[in-house]
Amino acid sequence: MRVLLILALLPGVTLAHEGHAPLPTKGAIVKGDRLMLSASASQAIGVQFGKVELAEVRESIRAVASVELPWSQQAYVTTLIAGRIESVLVKPGESVSAGQELARVSGIELETLQLALLQANKEKALTDQLLAGQTTAGEVISGKLMLQTRTDARQQAIRFKVAWEKLKAIGLTDDALWQVCRSGTTVAAVSILAPIDGVVSRADVRAGQIVQPTDHLYHIVDPSRVWVVAKVLEADVGSVKIGQPVEVTFAALPGRLFQSTVDHLELRINADRTLSVKSVLQNSGDLRPGLFGRVRIVVDSTKAVVCPRESLADGFAFVQQSTGNLIRKPVNVAVMRGGQAEIADGLFPGDKVVTVGSHELSALFARPTTKAAADVQPMIRATQGQIEVPTDQKAFASAPIEGRIRRIFVEHGQRVHKGQILAELDSLSFRNLQLDLLQARTNLDEATQNLARLESLRDSVVRKEFWKAQSERDQLRYSVTSLENQLALLGADDQGPFVPIRAPAAGLICDFTLIPGQVVARNDSLFELHNLTTVWARAYLFAHDAAQVAVGQAVQVGLASDPRFSAPATIERLHPLLVSGNRALAVWLELDNPDLRLKEGMAAIIKLGI
Numbered sequence: 001m002r003v004l005l006i007l008a009l010l011p012g013v014t015l016a017h018e019g020h021a022p023l024p025t026k027g028a029i030v031k032g033d034r035l036m037l038s039a040s041a042s043q044a045i046g047v048q049f050g051k052v053e054l055a056e057v058r059e060s061i062r063a064v065a066s067v068e069l070p071w072s073q074q075a076y077v078t079t080l081i082a083g084r085i086e087s088v089l090v091k092p093g094e095s096v097s098a099g100q101e102l103a104r105v106s107g108i109e110l111e112t113l114q115l116a117l118l119q120a121n122k123e124k125a126l127t128d129q130l131l132a133g134q135t136t137a138g139e140v141i142s143g144k145l146m147l148q149t150r151t152d153a154r155q156q157a158i159r160f161k162v163a164w165e166k167l168k169a170i171g172l173t174d175d176a177l178w179q180v181c182r183s184g185t186t187v188a189a190v191s192i193l194a195p196i197d198g199v200v201s202r203a204d205v206r207a208g209q210i211v212q213p214t215d216h217l218y219h220i221v222d223p224s225r226v227w228v229v230a231k232v233l234e235a236d237v238g239s240v241k242i243g244q245p246v247e248v249t250f251a252a253l254p255g256r257l258f259q260s261t262v263d264h265l266e267l268r269i270n271a272d273r274t275l276s277v278k279s280v281l282q283n284s285g286d287l288r289p290g291l292f293g294r295v296r297i298v299v300d301s302t303k304a305v306v307c308p309r310e311s312l313a314d315g316f317a318f319v320q321q322s323t324g325n326l327i328r329k330p331v332n333v334a335v336m337r338g339g340q341a342e343i344a345d346g347l348f349p350g351d352k353v354v355t356v357g358s359h360e361l362s363a364l365f366a367r368p369t370t371k372a373a374a375d376v377q378p379m380i381r382a383t384q385g386q387i388e389v390p391t392d393q394k395a396f397a398s399a400p401i402e403g404r405i406r407r408i409f410v411e412h413g414q415r416v417h418k419g420q421i422l423a424e425l426d427s428l429s430f431r432n433l434q435l436d437l438l439q440a441r442t443n444l445d446e447a448t449q450n451l452a453r454l455e456s457l458r459d460s461v462v463r464k465e466f467w468k469a470q471s472e473r474d475q476l477r478y479s480v481t482s483l484e485n486q487l488a489l490l491g492a493d494d495q496g497p498f499v500p501i502r503a504p505a506a507g508l509i510c511d512f513t514l515i516p517g518q519v520v521a522r523n524d525s526l527f528e529l530h531n532l533t534t535v536w537a538r539a540y541l542f543a544h545d546a547a548q549v550a551v552g553q554a555v556q557v558g559l560a561s562d563p564r565f566s567a568p569a570t571i572e573r574l575h576p577l578l579v580s581g582n583r584a585l586a587v588w589l590e591l592d593n594p595d596l597r598l599k600e601g602m603a604a605i606i607k608l609g610i
Contacts, residue, residue, distance in 0.1 A: 030364055033328040035318065037361075042324070048356035049320060050308040054349040058301035059337060061239060063277070065230040065248065067291040070280075071408060073225055075195045076517035077218035078404055080170040080428065083107020085209045086189045090218075092203050096194040102218055103205055104189040110170065114186040117163035121181050124156035151446045158442045162435045169431050195517055198222035213404075213428070214519045226283045228260065230295040231274040234603060238562030239299045240265060246279045250293035253286060262297065264413040267510045267530050269601030278412070304334070305343040311353040312341055313362040318354040319347070326354065328365065334564050344564075385539035385557070385604035389530050390590075395505040397527040399520045400490045403427030406498055408514055410527075416503045422527050423514065425499040434494050437483040444476040507531040508596075535591050535598045537569065539606040540584040549574070553608060555589060560603035567591055571608075 027038030037047070086104045090096055130149055167177055171190045180186060202219040211217060228248050232240055240262060248258040260279040269275055277297070281287060311317050312333065318326045331346035347353065354361060403425040410422050451469045484494075492499050507529035514526055537557050541549060551571055559565040575586035589606065591598060 028364055033365075035326040035328065035361060035364065037324050037326060039324065042357075045357040045360050047354055047361075049352045050311055050355040052305060052307045052343070052347045052349055052351040052353060054303055055306045055340075056301050057304045057306065057337065057342065059239060059299045061232060061236045061297040061299060063230040063232045063236075063274075063295050063297070065228050065293050065295045067281075067287050067289050067293070068227045068229050069221055069223065069289045070225065070227050071512075071515050073222045074198070074201075074515050075220050076216045076404075076515055076519070077102060077192060077195065077220060078216060078517060078519055079105050079192055079211050079213055081105065081107050081109045081190065082212050083110065083210070085205055085207055085211060088203070088205055088207055090200055090203065092200050094200050096198060096200060096220060098194055098197050100194045101191045102194055102200075103192045105192060105211060106189040110190055111186055113163055113167050113170070114180055117160065117167060117177070117180065118184060118186075120156055120160035120163050124153070124160050127153040127156050151450075154442055154446065158439055162439060165431065165435055166428075169428055192217065194218075194220055196220055196222060216517075216519065221289075223283050223285075223287070223289065226281055226287050226289065227263075228258075228279045228281055228293070228295060230277045230279070230297070231270070231272070232277050232297070234269060234273045234275065234561045236561070237265075237269075237275045237599075237602070238559065238565065238597065240275075240277055240297055241300065244300065245298040247296040247298070248279070248281070248293055250287075250291055252291060252293075256286075258287075264411070265599075267413065267508055267532070267599055269599060269603075273603070275599070305347060305349055306337075306340045307343060307347055307351075307353055308355045309336060309339050309341050311355045311358055313358040316362065317347060318358055318361055320352040320354070326361070328362075381541075381545065381609070382605055382607045383539050383541060385537045385589075385606045387591075387598050387600060387602040387604055388536040388538055389532065389600045390534065390536050393507070393531040393534065395503070395507060395529040395531075396525045397422055397501050397504055397529065399425060399501065399522060399524045399526055401425070401427050401429055401499060402522050403430065403499060403520065405514050405516050405518045405520065405526075408512075408516060410509050412509055412512070414509045416506065416509060416529070418503055418506045420503045421500045422503055422509075423501040425501060425520070426497075427499050430490060430492065430499050431497070433483065433486060433490075437480065437487065437494050440476060440479045440483055444473070444480050447473040447476050501526055503527075503529060505529060505531065510600075530600065532593050532596045532598065535593050535600075536572075537589040537591055537604045537606060539587050539589070539604070540579065541587060543578055543583040543585065546578070546585040549585075549587060549608065555606050555608040557589060557591060558605040558607070559598075560605060562597075565597070 027041035029036040083105045084107065086106050088103050090100075090102050096102065127149065130152075164177055168174070171193070172180075172187065176187060198220040199222070200218060201221045203217070204215070205211070205217045228246070230246075242262050242264060244262045246260045246262060248260065250256070250258075258281055260281050263278050263280050266276040266278075279295070307317065312331060315330060316328050317331045319329055321327055329346050331341075332344040334342040334344040336342075404427075406424040406426040408423045410416060410420075416422065447469065451466075451473050454466050454469050487494060490499055491502055508531070509527060510530045511528040512526060514520075520526065549571060551574060553571045555569050555571060557567045557569050569589040569591050571587050572590045573588045578585055
């Protein structure tokens with residue numbers, strides 16, 4: 001055991017370094033990690049003690065926030081046909097009800113479709129009448145003529161159905177269409193209707209204006225339910241969980257406190273190193289989207305061993321075992337909170353620790369000597385990194401065809417399975433494809449029947465006529481198959497009125513900014529999905545360290561947002577090139593993420609031996 005005696009150089013004390021009390025020169029004896037301190041020496045330093053406690057740690061996180069409108073509380077309104085606005089019936093700021101008429105639009109397409117309906121209806125009536133007469137005549141009418149009449153009747157029925165369905169798709173009701181058929185007169189304009197109850201936020205429409213189906217004419221909002229989106233600093237993200245209490249205040253609404261709970265956390269760190277944390281508030285009318293405020297998130301309280309922050313010196317604390325008898329203990333600190341340190345290891349509740357004088361006492365202990373060259377351990381190098389979602393763990397759900405969003409079935413952060421329907425798309429192009437398939441199938445049935453008739457009369461039929469009918473049948477088969485394949489590529493069938501947007505893989509809904517009624521183009525990315533069960537950590541090493549790392553090398557990964565987090569990992573891949581400019585080498589590590597704590601964009605700290 002090493003014994004260190006402090007010799008008297010000056011009467012009483014020796015000067016300490018600047019900012020601390022003078023060190024005692026008498027009455028202090030160091031034996032290993034034990035310090036025997038006399039009353040006079042303790043008084044000279046001004047030693048004071050604090051207590052280690054098992055305390056309830058209840059931390060609050062504060063952040064700036066803003067009021068936003070959820071996607072489910074708003075909708076865009078578009079016209080379904082190109083044309084001219086005949087009348088505008090509502091103005092911005094007006095309240096509207098679902099189904100209320102907002103404007104009327106006329107156009108050549110509307111007139112053309114109605115004329116096609118009337119023509120098909122008239123010809124259908126004539127062919128039905130002719131077919132009834134031929135059926136009554138019986139054997140007087142040839143089989144070929146009867147078959148041709150039946151074919152014409154089916155063709156007119158299909159044309160009528162196609163025109164009817166197209167007019168329904170652009171907004172005319174069944175009652176309105178029957179009225180057109182009975183009266184023989186067309187409707188001059190079609191109504192643009194409100195899809196939801198709410199208030200008109202924006203109206204980009206005027207009488208006489210030429211509009212297209214891709215134009216967003218109205219924006220209707222229902223602010224009865226709003227999001228409060230808090231921008232939580234990355235350093236605090238590790239403490240935030242769904243369901244924690246939230247208190248919200250607004251400078252514009254002094255004296256009022258709004259309460260909610262954490263509804264969901266976004267899956268990606270923002271560019272400003274914050275995470276968007278959303279809560280829901282019912283709104284009586286005072287909370288307007290765009291309003292800024294502050295939130296206080298009450299983190300779950302836990303029991304923890306805590307000690308005064310000032311009791312720690314150089315990673316140690318001095319614990320009093322009896323009067324004048326101190327033991328220096330190494331302390332592992334979990335996290336600092338204000339004036340207290342949460343202890344992971346080294347101290348126990350009830351310990352009395354030096355709070356005033358700990359740094360002076362620490363100076364009495366000799367610093368560690370340099371080890372022999374043989375004992376030198378590899379230097380631990382810490383470098384900054386970033387959490388990433390592997391490319392094979394990301395997926396995008398896109399629009400297979402142009403149209404407008406009719407319904408959305410998922411929320412941010414929701415877990416979905418592969419093939420699950422995320423949204424529905426209302427598309428005129430899709431309906432036209434369905435009607436084309438209906439027409440093609442009818443034509444194929446007729447061609448098949450005609451070929452069968454010619455087959456039965458093959459001996460008396462010119463071979464060229466038979467081959468022509470066979471070729472026509474085969475071409476129609478190809479046409480039907482092609483249309484069926486196109487519908488299959490859309491993920492839809494010939495019966496459903498809407499195109500489903502399905503999840504291409506299992507995962508969590510990360511990002512979407514869609515609003516019902518929004519117009520989207522073919523191949524637009526609508527939803528981003530993340531599978532966070534495993535993630536990457538990417539780090540950059542200086543060029544002079546690049547030769548000292550290798551695939552399979554063990555590293556330790558920490559988080560800037562959670563000092564208590566530490567996970568082992570190995571280097572999975574090295575970039576083949578140095579990054580131009582800073583001459584750095586990119587390395588990738590793979591981490592398991594069972595509790596989904598790791599989110600894309602989080603700052604990581606990678607420690608490795610060089």
